[in-house]
Amino acid sequence: MSELFEEQLQALRARALHRKLREIGTPQGAEVRIVGRQFVNFSSNDYLGLAADTLLREAAIAAIEEFGVGAGASRLISGTQSPHVVLETTLAKWKRTPAAICFSSGYAAAVGTLPALASKQDVVILDKLCHASLIDGARLSGATIRVFPHNHPGKLESHLEWARREHPEARVVIVTESVFSMDGDRAPLRELVELKKRFGASLLLDEAHAIGVVGRHGRGLAAELGLEGEIDLQMGTLSKSLGVSGGYICGSRNLIDWLINRARSFIFSTAPPPALAAAATAAIRFLATPEGEARRQTLWRRILQLRKMLPEGDAAFGKPSAAIIPWIIGHEQQALDLADALQQDGFFVPAIRYPTVAKGAARLRVTVSAAHSEAQIESLGEAIKRLRAAAPADR
Ligand SMILES: Cc1ncc(COP(=O)(O)O)c(C=O)c1O
Numbered sequence: 001m002s003e004l005f006e007e008q009l010q011a012l013r014a015r016a017l018h019r020k021l022r023e024i025g026t027p028q029g030a031e032v033r034i035v036g037r038q039f040v041n042f043s044s045n046d047y048l049g050l051a052a053d054t055l056l057r058e059a060a061i062a063a064i065e066e067f068g069v070g071a072g073a074s075r076l077i078s079g080t081q082s083p084h085v086v087l088e089t090t091l092a093k094w095k096r097t098p099a100a101i102c103f104s105s106g107y108a109a110a111v112g113t114l115p116a117l118a119s120k121q122d123v124v125i126l127d128k129l130c131h132a133s134l135i136d137g138a139r140l141s142g143a144t145i146r147v148f149p150h151n152h153p154g155k156l157e158s159h160l161e162w163a164r165r166e167h168p169e170a171r172v173v174i175v176t177e178s179v180f181s182m183d184g185d186r187a188p189l190r191e192l193v194e195l196k197k198r199f200g201a202s203l204l205l206d207e208a209h210a211i212g213v214v215g216r217h218g219r220g221l222a223a224e225l226g227l228e229g230e231i232d233l234q235m236g237t238l239s240k241s242l243g244v245s246g247g248y249i250c251g252s253r254n255l256i257d258w259l260i261n262r263a264r265s266f267i268f269s270t271a272p273p274p275a276l277a278a279a280a281t282a283a284i285r286f287l288a289t290p291e292g293e294a295r296r297q298t299l300w301r302r303i304l305q306l307r308k309m310l311p312e313g314d315a316a317f318g319k320p321s322a323a324i325i326p327w328i329i330g331h332e333q334q335a336l337d338l339a340d341a342l343q344q345d346g347f348f349v350p351a352i353r354y355p356t357v358a359k360g361a362a363r364l365r366v367t368v369s370a371a372h373s374e375a376q377i378e379s380l381g382e383a384i385k386r387l388r389a390a391a392p393a394d395r
Pocket of ligand 1: 106
């Protein structure tokens, strides 16, 4: 068995697709220490610098003092503790939906929700760049799956016509992200909402990389466009700009009640530690304060500062419109080499390769945080410009 793995691992190495874990000996933040050396950290989804914030630490510690560490059982058995209830009430209020339900991760939210929503006789239509959790959820549902090219409402419309013609009785669910995790661009949400209404479909919008970043008080893209009332399922994670861990679905009371009764990753998994729920509640409350909004504005100043430093009109940097700025390289080994070169300069920027992105679409994924200083952004921008100028033209 072990020899078989050795061969398979060797094959991954030969294609520059082998991945390894790096130990970080510090909290998340603008800087991290990896194997004894300090790096400026451009790898984290902790967009607001909340992961190690005193506010969240204190909320978690207070909840540990009161509720201990473990939740003891699944939420339906004995694990629904007051911090879980408070978190869901706070989430629903923040997202302006009647109700909310939390899961132990965003991944669990997706793989629990989609199979509760759709089954064999139904159709799930996803954007091609949807996160693996959404793809896995759609697969688990057993529904017929269709994929439309990234951010292409015209092709989505053809799939919807097909679904209504071939499966007139089916429930049709459209799935997309509001800010895409590896490209940092946004979904054309108004057009998607228009289509879902015209075809009587449901829309699941994963706001994982938008909340905390986009919209007043970081309420996400649907809120920014005034479309919250049109989205059937607003999904997200507590693990990125909210700085904690866990996933959520916000929507109607009946939808949430249905998920409590049908989402297997919710029913058959021990509840998240109550202290995490308390910390996430503190993060959401913080976003609604003037200090929270100021933190989000700082993030946007840093994002715009870096974007201005990148060569104008250079397609390698995509069309980022949030805190994720990709540098699309193509070849896996070249992406690794550039990540190494940035490490030499003191920056931790991960190379993202297949299967996280398509083969031959390897990239560096830069994530900006409100915790970065102007000087840190400036020096990364200079390093990228220098490396870009030295890179072959087709990168
Ligand atoms: C778009 C998207 N959805 C869902 C997830 C899963 O969230 P979590 O990390 O909380 O499991 C992620 C992050 O990994 C993501 O990027």
